[in-house]
Amino acid sequence: MAVRKLLVAGNWKMNLNHLEGIALVQKIAFTLPDKYFDKVEVAVLPPFTDLRSVQTLVDGDKLKLVYGAQDVSPHESGAYTGDISGSMLAKLGCTYVAIGHSERRDNHYEADAVVNSKVKAAYRHGLTPILCVGEGLEVREAGNQIEHSVSQLLGALEDVTAEQAASIVLAYEPIWAIGTGRVATPADAQEVCGALRAALATKYSAELAEGVRVLYGGSVKAANVAEIVAQADVDGALVGGASLDATEFATLCANT
Ligand code: PEP
Numbered sequence: 001m002a003v004r005k006l007l008v009a010g011n012w013k014m015n016l017n018h019l020e021g022i023a024l025v026q027k028i029a030f031t032l033p034d035k036y037f038d039k040v041e042v043a044v045l046p047p048f049t050d051l052r053s054v055q056t057l058v059d060g061d062k063l064k065l066v067y068g069a070q071d072v073s074p075h076e077s078g079a080y081t082g083d084i085s086g087s088m089l090a091k092l093g094c095t096y097v098a099i100g101h102s103e104r105r106d107n108h109y110e111a112d113a114v115v116n117s118k119v120k121a122a123y124r125h126g127l128t129p130i131l132c133v134g135e136g137l138e139v140r141e142a143g144n145q146i147e148h149s150v151s152q153l154l155g156a157l158e159d160v161t162a163e164q165a166a167s168i169v170l171a172y173e174p175i176w177a178i179g180t181g182r183v184a185t186p187a188d189a190q191e192v193c194g195a196l197r198a199a200l201a202t203k204y205s206a207e208l209a210e211g212v213r214v215l216y217g218g219s220v221k222a223a224n225v226a227e228i229v230a231q232a233d234v235d236g237a238l239v240g241g242a243s244l245d246a247t248e249f250a251t252l253c254a255n256t
Pocket residue numbers: 011173177178179180181217218219220238239240241242
């Protein structure tokens with residue numbers, strides 16, 4: 001059975017300028033002992049404008065945490081005002097890129113086809129997608145959370161090869177739990193994370209599915225992370241609000 005290294009990723013969303021970002025990363029790195037990073041991988045996903053500063057800090061101080069972006073353009077270059085390409089992110093040393101976050105899907109009308117083209121763009125540039133899926137409250141109340149999340153997963157993986165998909169990170173993020181303080185129960189998280197892994201096994205292979213990390217995201221905090229990552233198919237957390245405070249985030253990491 002594959003041993004999956006836990007991953008905690010902090011999604012800063014549109015918070016923290018580059019100076020605040022540097023201060024936060026310094027505090028996290030100096031709070032967690034070096035050996036901690038052998039057990040759990042820690043990533044931060046700052047706004048684009050902070051990435052160069054985070055890169056300089058991480059490289060300069062040889063920090064063990066990694067970083068990534070919150071979005072990527074499906075295009076290579078050209079007349080796409082406001083977009084950031086995969087090659088730009090790769091040049092900034094990004095390891096990860098979040099794709100398909102519900103706030104992108106809702107606020108920027110990103111359908112599965114767009115998410116799919118961004119996943120492929122990430123792979124073209126050696127970036128690892130953190131692919132976010134998850135249902136809204138109505139879907140959950142109708143009991144269709146698995147169908148919904150699996151359908152988003154399969155839409156995002158259209159024409160993605162097994163070789164590429166083997167490195168993907170999935171994040172199950174029920175929309176009703178994001179930023180609301182209403183965390184899914186560990187059993188809720190396990191149910192959908194397990195179903196996502198099963199869908200990968202069907203589309204690719206059981207071996208591939210066993211190696212892929214599936215995170216849970218939605219109001220994860222230092223106080224509730226342990227019971228969530230104790231679930232068999234949950235391999236870490238995607239953290240929004242609680243990633244903005246160094247003490248809370250470092251404690252959350254330590255409790256993972
Ligand atoms: C997120 O936006 O990815 C998220 C999980 O947010 P929060 O932790 O604040 O619910």
